[in-house]
Each structure stands twice: as C-alpha cells, then as structure tokens.
Amino acid sequence: MSTQTTTMLNPLMMEMEKEAEATRRLLERVPEDRLDWRPHAKSFTLGELALHIAAIPAHIANMSRQSPYEMSSGKKQGPPKDRAEILDTFEKSQREAMKIWGETSDQDAMSEWSATLQGKPVFAAPRIGLARVIGMNHLYHHRGQLTVYLRLLDVPLPSIYGPTADENPFA
Template sequence: MRMIDPILQELAQEGATTRKFLEQVPGDKLSWKPHEKSLSLGQLSRHIATIPCFVAEMVKQERFEFPESLEFQSAETAEELAATLEEGLKKAREILGQFDDQALMVTWKLMKGGKEIMALPKIVVIRSVMLNHWYHHRGQLGVYLRLLGAKVPSSYGPSADENPM
C-alpha cells in the first residue's frame, strides 16, 4: 500500500461528511457572520468546499508563496457548494493519486514575502494543511449552523440533530 492510499480513503469518507454539513447551509443566510471579525457563512462554506483541491494544487509544487492579502470569496448560492466540493474532491484525488512515496517525502515550503514560514514533507502538509485544516473549519461551520438554528449533522458520532448509531 502506498502512503497516499489511506489519505485518499480518508478524503472520501470525510468528503461525504463535509457534504452533509454543506447541504445544511441556509441559502438566505450566506452573508451572516457570528462576529464582525469572522468570515461570513458564505465565505466559510466556500472555503471548506475548496480546501482539498486548493491544497492538492499547492503540494504539486515545491513551494507556495502566500499572498500579501487573503480574500475569501463567498458562495453565491448554497446549491453551488456541493458541486464545488465534488469537483474539488475529484481533482484532489487525481492530483494526490499521482504521488509515490518518495514524492510525498519531498520538502515543501510555505513562503511569504520571500521568507520561509514552513518547511515540511509533502505528506505532512497534506495531513495538516489539508485534512486537519478542513476539519477545523468544518467544526466552525457546525457552530455557525447551530447559531442559525439549522441542523448540525453527525461527524464521528451522534449530534443533537442526527444519530447514525
């Protein structure tokens, strides 16, 4: 088994869970924010839908230059989120599936203004910058959904709204 294979399995499983969360996003609340410093629901949801593909594209390279300013685009409609996620997951699987074990151990660098911020093997970047980052924001989305009175899906066990056990 290649090192990437368990990650691809996890990506598929967590993609299904993420899809359930995005399906609960109320389309009439995309501009809502829990706090003035927070992303809007539309921005957070779109970010979640695009993380796997964005990070997979990043690790194809040896380094990534972080932009001077970061702007999060908002979803235009709640309906676009599932399609964006599916398209991104497909592309991420294609990209990640091409990595052999040796390529996954190559050091990848995050740069900002020419300064090195992070240097890690690509497999670690996939685990932390893609997957852990994805789960972090999905957890945020769960809080947004609860505050808006929407249903919060089950992730790894029952939620107050869904019990798959």
C-alpha cells in the same frame, strides 16, 4: 512531480474520501438565505466559510505541486451565490484532489515542500505532511467552525462521528 501511483498516501486518501461524506452532509445544511450571516464582524460570512471548506481539498493538493509556495499569491474567493455553488465547488475540489494525490509517487510524497510568506519561510514538511497538517487538519478546523455557525443559526446538525442533538445514526 512524477505520475507514478502512490501507496504511501493511500491511507490518507481513504480518510479524505470518508471525511468528504461528512463534509458534504454539513455543506448540504448551509441555509441559502443566511449566506451573508457572520457571528462576529471579524469572522467569515457563512457563505465564505462554506466555500472556503469546499475549496480546501483541491487548493492544498495544487499547493503541493509548487515548492516553495508563496502564500501571498493565493487569490481571495468571493462570496458564493447559492448552496449549489458551494456543493459544486466541493465535488470538483474533491475529485481534483484525489486525482492529484493519487498521481503522487511515494518519493514525491516524502520530498520536501515549503511555504513562504513574502519570501520568508513559514512551513516546511514532506508533501505527505502538507496533506495531513494543512489539508486535513485545516479542513477539520473549519468544519468545526461551520458546525458552530449552523448551531447558532438553529440549523439541525448532521452526524459526523456520532450522534448530535439533532441526529442519531444509531437510533
């Protein structure tokens, strides 16, 4: 991929930076003494979900560099040892993602990217679509799951887009 600075991805990168603030506030609320808690036997543990969210930005940006990307090649993350590991992973992941997307040219942003699972095609889109659909939308999905986990654990939820039952940034 080219290292020419993008303009097409700039609005998405601004969104990534803004959403990182909300994600960080949510990850800061993860209680260390409940990292092994899960709402259902088939669910991620709280720690696994939080660490997955933390790693999404860099993981998706790095995926954009491989096409086709073989989905079964991804390594499974182990559980985090503490909240500091989750937050450190998130900060590093966010920086790495912003660097990669910032170095992506408009031509590369619009070039076809694809994913396979055991060699079979599962997803194809321009790289900018990967950033939006598998990157940002995926992050929002799991962040929403995390708010449910935290609510079930009676952890006060931070404001994300407006007031919660626990916080009102407009009051």
